[in-house]
Amino acid sequence: MSDSKSTLTSAVYDLLRKAIIEQALKPGMRLPEDTVGEQFGVSRTIVRQALVRLENEGLVVTRRNRGAFVAEPSKEEAQQIFEVRRILEMEVIRILCDRIPQSGYDQLRAHVQKEQGVLGRDGPVSIRLAGEFHILLAELTGNEVLARYVAEVVLRCSLIMSLYARSHSSDCAVDEHSQIIDAIEAGEAERAIGIMTHHLGAVQGRAELAAQPDSIRAILSHYGRELVQ
Amino acid sequence: MSDSKSTLTSAVYDLLRKAIIEQALKPGMRLPEDTVGEQFGVSRTIVRQALVRLENEGLVVTRRNRGAFVAEPSKEEAQQIFEVRRILEMEVIRILCDRIPQSGYDQLRAHVQKEQGVLGRDGPVSIRLAGEFHILLAELTGNEVLARYVAEVVLRCSLIMSLYARSHSSDCAVDEHSQIIDAIEAGEAERAIGIMTHHLGAVQGRAELAAQPDSIRAILSHYGRELVQ
DNA sequence: TTTCCGTCAATCGTATACAATTTTGTTGCA
DNA sequence: TGCAACAAAATTGTATACGATTGACGGAAA
Structure with a gap:
């Protein structure tokens, strides 16, 4: 990069x-x-x-x-970013089911273990690691352009979560990461895509449910912007 | 932008x-x-x-x-860019078949007419217009993030074509643009996707067949780089 | 008290200056 | 002739300087 x-x-x-x-x-x-x-x-x-x-x-x-x-990001923009992310990551799954490097599964499982290592804590590290799992998936396709775009939308999703999500608790997420790896390894593309869609939907849902920005400063600055412009 | x-x-x-x-x-x-x-x-x-x-x-x-x-762009990179473009544009078609603004067809047909206006000539204008058709399609989805990425890959494809394609003759391309519009209007998503895939495949094919960079300076700089490093 | 306007501090937009690095040209030597 | 080393030129990397714009604060008039 x-x-x-x-x-x-x-x-x-x-x-x-x-x-x-x-x-x-x-x-x-x-x-x-x-x-x-x-x-x-x-x-x-x-x-x-x-x-x-x-x-x-x-x-x-x-x-x-x-x-x-x-x-x-506004809620409309957040929606668009999530949509693009879903598009790209679905295709990542399809590509990986078709071709994945030998060391791929090891790398993925090692990453999930890292995630489980910090599972209890709800800190910035777990946020970053959760995103990096998806970026690693994209990188394993060997398509650097695709990986770059995935990285970009994943990062922006992290930003969105910090705006709209009340809690980042990614307990279930880590488990779903494992399921995705298993499905890819079994060559069950559609199942893997299903899990990924559900996974992203859950992430997106957590963001949308907590529709209010959770920081006072964000609220104030938002109102402030409306007044100014 | x-x-x-x-x-x-x-x-x-x-x-x-x-x-x-x-x-x-x-x-x-x-x-x-x-x-x-x-x-x-x-x-x-x-x-x-x-x-x-x-x-x-x-x-x-x-x-x-x-x-x-x-x-x-190297041929590997070109391949990756085309792959991402195909992924994104297929989804653009799907979205447009689902929802497209009223003025969409008018804008698209007006653009195709502009393309036909410069059809004979093989100049820079036709190159730009051909790309802008695809960007317009993406913009009509209403998803600005998606549109931005499509614009980026389309632009890079233009660059690739100028490197690897002997001729930019987009005669058939303009016709296919019309067919894509028709298919979308008829709501036949799969047919539209088929045409788009074929369309992009043709573009990609023209690039790959003429596998040699057509400019002497590109060849020399490539050899030069190998010697230096 | 409220509103309007002017001044001011803060910050940006842009240009320029200087240091560091690379490239090029030239000279001397084998 | 060919190569190596050194000097000069070109170009980038980074910092700083200065004018311009913005937003805030405060005083004066309604």
């Missing part, structure tokens, strides 16, 4: 992205170029380039002369 | 992207920040930001301390 790109820009980009996904930086939060730059000991030039990349991926939005903010 | 960013960066980005798609800037060509900046009368700061965006979309690659180049 970061190719052989400029070290500093990619470093800032990686850190900001991780902070957003792990909810250290919450949706709606401002990201002043000066502040971020001082924090990391780099100039605004670097931060700005990282922000451009983050905006392209939908994790950050910028308003002219106002600066960058962690994205707060 | 460019959001509310009426900035210089977006202007340079748009111009460069158009130039790449229309093959004014050919794959492998260098894009020195100075030169581009002088050409458009802006500083390197602006150009660099535009290049960052173009790289994120896969139209440009940059090598550290070496600068930016118009992307030269």
Whole structure:
């Protein structure tokens, strides 16, 4: 992903992205170029380039002369992202049932074990790991373009969950991850797709049920935006 | 796409992207920040930001301390992009058969007419229009995220065609565009998907048959790279 | 008290400057 | 002639500077 790109820009980009996904930086939060730059000991030039990349991926939005903010996807946008995610991941399953590298199952099962290791806790790590399982699935297809898009929508889904979901409890999710692996290994594409659809539907459902943003600042900033514009 | 960013960066980005798609800037060509900046009368700061965006979309690659180049997708990468395009566009058809705005057919037919208007000529305009038909289809789904990804892969396919295809003659393509519209209007999802698959297959086939890059400079740069690294 | 307007601080948009790195050209030598 | 080493030019990576825009605060008028 970061190719052989400029070290500093990619470093800032990686850190900001991780902070957003792990909810250290919450949706709606401002990201002043000066502040971020001082924090990391780099100039605004670097931060700005990282922000451009983050905006392209939908994790950050910028308003002219106002600066960058962690994205707060609307419910419509969230719906669209989930739809695209479902489209892509269904096809990932189909491809994997057709062709999967030898080490694939080992990698997947190892990842699930990592997930089970942090199962009780409801922290940022489990959020990140849950997403990374799906990204790993996509990478195993060998199609890097597909994997990149899957990674993008999975990350944005993590952001959406942090906005709309009350709890990230992914207890059932981990179990479903195992079921997906089993179904792929059995070559039962349709069953695997069914589990994945159900899995994503559950994730999406948890987001939609808790329709209210759970942070006061998100609510306020939302109302504030309506007043302003 | 460019959001509310009426900035210089977006202007340079748009111009460069158009130039790449229309093959004014050919794959492998260098894009020195100075030169581009002088050409458009802006500083390197602006150009660099535009290049960052173009790289994120896969139209440009940059090598550290070496600068930016118009992307030269390998055949493997081209294959992957076509695969993702097929996945996305099939789903676009399915969605449109399910729901399509009233004005949809008018917009589509108007676009096909524009394509037929430039049918004889084999110039950059027809290349752009052919791609824009598919982007328009995606936009009609109402799913902006989906539309954005479709636009991205379509653009990259245009780049691939300019690398690997001997001729861009899209005579049959225009006709197939009409057939796709008809099938959608008739509500025959599977037939529409069949036509689209065949359509994309033909495009992909034209690219693969002419497996040799048709520009000497592309060949040389490829050999050059092998020697250096 | 409320509303309007002006000033001000904060922050961005852009250009430029300097350092670091790569590429190129040239010279000397085998 | 061919190769190696060194010097010069070109180009990128990063930081800083300055003008421009925005939003906030506060005072004055209705």
